[in-house]
Amino acid sequence: MTVNDVASILNAQILSAGDLNAEVKTACGSDMMSDVLAFVKDQSVLLTGLNNPQVVRTAEMMDMRCIIFVRGKEPTEDVLALARQKGITILKTEHRLFTACGLLYSNGLSGGDKI
Amino acid sequence: MSNTLSFDYIVPGDDFTRAGEASSDVKHKLKQIGYDSDAIRRVAIAMYEGEINMVIHAGGGKAHVEISPEKIEMTLADNGPGIKDVALAMREGYSTAPDNVRALGFGAGMGLPNMKKSTDAMEIDTAIGTGTTLHMTVYAKR
Numbered sequence: 598m599t600v601n602d603v604a605s606i607l608n609a610q611i612l613s614a615g616d617l618n619a620e621v622k623t624a625c626g627s628d629m630m631s632d633v634l635a636f637v638k639d640q641s642v643l644l645t646g647l648n649n650p651q652v653v654r655t656a657e658m659m660d661m662r663c664i665i666f667v668r669g670k671e672p673t674e675d676v677l678a679l680a681r682q683k684g685i686t687i688l689k690t691e692h693r694l695f696t697a698c699g700l701l702y703s704n705g706l707s708g709g710d711k712i
Numbered sequence: 713m714s715n716t717l718s719f720d721y722i723v724p725g726d727d728f729t730r731a732g733e734a735s736s737d738v739k740h741k742l743k744q745i746g747y748d749s750d751a752i753r754r755v756a757i758a759m760y761e762g763e764i765n766m767v768i769h770a771g772g773g774k775a776h777v778e779i780s781p782e783k784i785e786m787t788l789a790d791n792g793p794g795i796k797d798v799a800l801a802m803r804e805g806y807s808t809a810p811d812n813v814r815a816l817g818f819g820a821g822m823g824l825p826n827m828k829k830s831t832d833a834m835e836i837d838t839a840i841g842t843g844t845t846l847h848m849t850v851y852a853k854r
Binding site for chain 2: 628658
């Protein structure tokens with residue numbers, strides 16, 4: 598699916614648009630950036646309830662295309678500015694983390710290989 | 713003529729939001745050069761974790777990066793409190809990070825182990841009360 602598909606499945610608001618037609622195959626849901634840095638391999642979507650600029654930095658280091666803030670978390674302007682600079686799409690959904698992950702999973706996005 | 717590029721960075725210790733700027737710049741430079749993408753990813757992870765560590769534990773520090781066609785060498789030096797027990801610090805899940813750092817999404821005790829895993833060589837030179845210097849190497853081809 599594309600980043601655009603992700604946005605429509607989650608009924609998400611697009612707060613910063615990178616490449617919305619980028620193809621994404623796997624995703625990761627976590628509030629712990631240390632774990633994202635340690636365990637993510639080729640996941641291109643990050644779902645999180647954590648809201649600070651290091652979320653964007655982490656996504657940048659891992660070559661992720663899209664960050665989804667769950668539970669209606671509103672990212673601050675410095676988060677959005679950094680994402681725009683790095684060409685990373687930022688979405689906001691009212692769904693909780695588990696529900697948002699489940700919706701994407703049941704629509705064909707996978708979690709990637711076992712650790 | 714030398715075909716090694718070197719870069720120096722100051723990692724500010726007072727602003728957590730800026731941690732990662734040096735890693736981001738190195739990543740950008742390596743992409744421009746057209747370096748192997750797996751090596752770029754490993755450098756980005758190791759250096760970013762290192763930057764975060766310097767901000768959390770040492771009040772910032774300095775980074776020196778040398779890029780040659782064969783390898784990337786990173787030296788991260790700080791004047792922080794030093795690491796009391798390196799073997800313990802290398803254990804996954806062991807962390808001395810305060811709770812406010814965990815609230816920011818770090819401090820899971822994965823930093824140093826992940827840096828070691830991501831690089832081809834890592835040396836830690838540390839002295840209590842003096843500081844810590846980390847030297848890491850990533851080869852273009854693993």
